[in-house]
Amino acid sequence: xxxxxxxxxxxxxxxxxxxxxxxxxxxxxxxxxxxxxxxxxxxxxxxxxxxxxxxxxxxxxxxxxxxxxxxxxxxxxxxxxxxxxxxxxxxxxxxxxxxxxxxxxxxxxxxxxxxxxxxxxxxxxxxxxxxxxxxxxxxxxxxxxxxxxxxxxxxxxxxxxxxxxxxxxxxxxxxxxxxxxxxxxxx
Numbered sequence: 667x668x669x670x671x672x673x674x675x676x677x678x679x680x681x682x683x684x685x686x687x688x689x690x691x692x693x694x695x696x697x698x699x700x701x702x703x704x705x706x707x708x709x710x711x712x713x714x715x716x717x718x719x720x721x722x723x724x725x726x727x728x729x730x731x732x733x734x735x736x737x738x739x740x741x742x743x744x745x746x747x748x749x750x751x752x753x754x755x756x757x758x759x760x761x762x763x764x765x766x767x768x769x770x771x772x773x774x775x776x777x778x779x780x781x782x783x784x785x786x787x788x789x790x791x792x793x794x795x796x797x798x799x800x801x802x803x804x805x806x807x808x809x810x811x812x813x814x815x816x817x818x819x820x821x822x823x824x825x826x827x828x829x830x831x832x833x834x835x836x837x838x839x840x841x842x843x844x845x846x847x848x849x850x851x852x853x
Contacts (some may be wrong), residue, residue, distance in 0.1 A: 675725070675729070676729040676732065677752075677753055677756055679722070679726040679730075680726070680729065680730075680733075680756075681757065681760070682722060682723075682726050683716070683726075683764075684757065684760060685715070685716040685717055686716065687715060689763060691715060692764070692767065693767050693771075695712055695726070695727070695730065696730055696734070696764070696767050696768075696771065697771075698712065698727060699727040699728075699730035699731040699734065700730075700731060700775050700779075704724075704727060709723050709724065709727075712726075712727075733764075733768075734768060734775055735779065737768055737772065738772070738775065738776050743769070745765050745766070745769050748768050748769060749761060749762070749765045752764075752765075787816065788815070788816045789813060789814070789816075790815065790816040790821065791814045792811065792812060793811075794809055794810060794812070795809075795810050796808070796809050796810075797810060807830065808827050808829060809827070809828040809833050810826075810827055810828075811825070811826045811827075811828060812824070812825050813825075813826075
């Protein structure tokens with residue numbers, strides 16, 4: 667119940683939703699809270715409908731987002747688990763409506779949050795070969811390195827042609843990185 671006690675202003679903000687003209691409007695407000703870019707037009711409509719200031723609307727949207735992300739982070743999924751977050755003295759029908767909306771929209775919001783997370787690219791696979799460069803008359807041996815990188819948006823192939831010297835620099839740099847990682851994991 668730490669969540670409940672530490673968020674008194676949240677519940678006060680939620681009471682603004684009692685001014686909503688319909689359940690669909692409450693759903694739209696919840697959707698807007700999870701929208702990364704909140705438009706000024708949406709803020710004006712919400713403020714006007716709920717008869718509150720833009721500042722109160724921003725606070726409401728921020729607290730709804732906080733509530734929904736808390737549900738997601740705690741991996742809550744049932745109406746009972748979500749309803750347990752509300753204080754005992756919270757408006758019963760509003761609490762039930764917010765619980766119902768959250769349960770229904772949870773898969774969509776979970777997916778949206780997951781897709782919006784920043785993640786670093788990951789090395790999926792790599793291949794290499796050693797050959798001499800055909801255009802160069804000196805027949806300098808080269809390492810042809812192909813890295814397959816997995817990004818949030820898909821796969822990317824990165825190709826590099828390395829001389830003996832540049833390959834030596836790469837290997838030395840990777841050894842330094844490995845040493846730093848070993849130090850971090852052993853301490």
